[in-house]
Amino acid sequence: MRSDARRNYERILAAASAEVAVTGADASLEKIARDAGVGSATLHRHFPTRQALLEAVFHDRVEVLCAQAAELSLADWLRAVAEYGATTRGLAASLLAPPAPSGCETMLSDAGGALLRRAQQAGEIRADVAIIDLLTLVNAVSLATQDGPEAIRLTTLALNGIRP
Amino acid sequence: MRSDARRNYERILAAASAEVAVTGADASLEKIARDAGVGSATLHRHFPTRQALLEAVFHDRVEVLCAQAAELSLADWLRAVAEYGATTRGLAASLLAPPAPSGCETMLSDAGGALLRRAQQAGEIRADVAIIDLLTLVNAVSLATQDGPEAIRLTTLALNGIRP
DNA sequence: CACTAACCGGAGTGGCACCCCGTTTGTCAA
């Protein structure tokens, strides 16, 4: 990778982070390119799809989230995912959109999968749920409660059920 | 309302129903107008916002759903809502987007609210949930599982909780 | 039948995603 290419890549990523934080997952790619000081063609060359750009934007933070799986209970970790998803514009939407074969979704599945397996072996969690079910549920809640303080409450509700 | 205005209104609604069923909540309004044989200005005059058009498209079906609240248990009714939301392109997205003051959301709240109150008085449901929580949850699941067969399973999971 | 308010729709504006291709630039070997 040539030095100017790497420089532009970083600039685009920085501009995208800022813009996505304000506008969400459907931010204008043109504006991101403009803010980054590159032509729109350059943006499209580095990130062939909008999804690819979003994955890059969220990658680091998702990694942190995955690392926390080692220190939290399953329920607490899911709540952490919900909170981050709800407060980070565009993340939930980008996670739900496509089953990207090797992206943030996979990282979360791996981290949460281990956590879930342990909890199931300890008999704390029913055996008929998969990690993908829980992540889908949590992301759905994050998406629905975007910017609201309800994400954690609703996640907890979904994990506990509606019976007394 | 003049007769030609009413006629165009109906045509637009029909075209919109067809298009939204295929494309989803972000269908092209231009194409809808074209299919309906009217100018785009006419569409915008009758439906000032995209949301207004979607509300009109889904209104009848949501009414049916509300009527079913009289014959079903709360859980079954929520599953019906989930199923309809997941199989009807664009509905879940349009219900979650804005807290429209007097639209489909309100109809569902009213119908479900009565159902919930009864269930809570019977002690079947915890007292600290509101109907809006449950609808948000169900719509979130519908949105996340768009076109998938998982909507009902995940809804049931969320209602029952994750413990054995 | 004439008149007017309601209604219509084509054309215009500004924005967007995405791509083509002539031009520039980094790199490396001579």
Next chain:
DNA sequence: TTGACAAACGGGGTGCCACTCCGGTTAGTG
């Protein structure tokens, strides 16, 4: 240091979109 070439760039083009303006048309009324 210099030359050559692949790699990367970006302006400009295309086609689509939402939304609005305004001159022309039509339905209904007396």
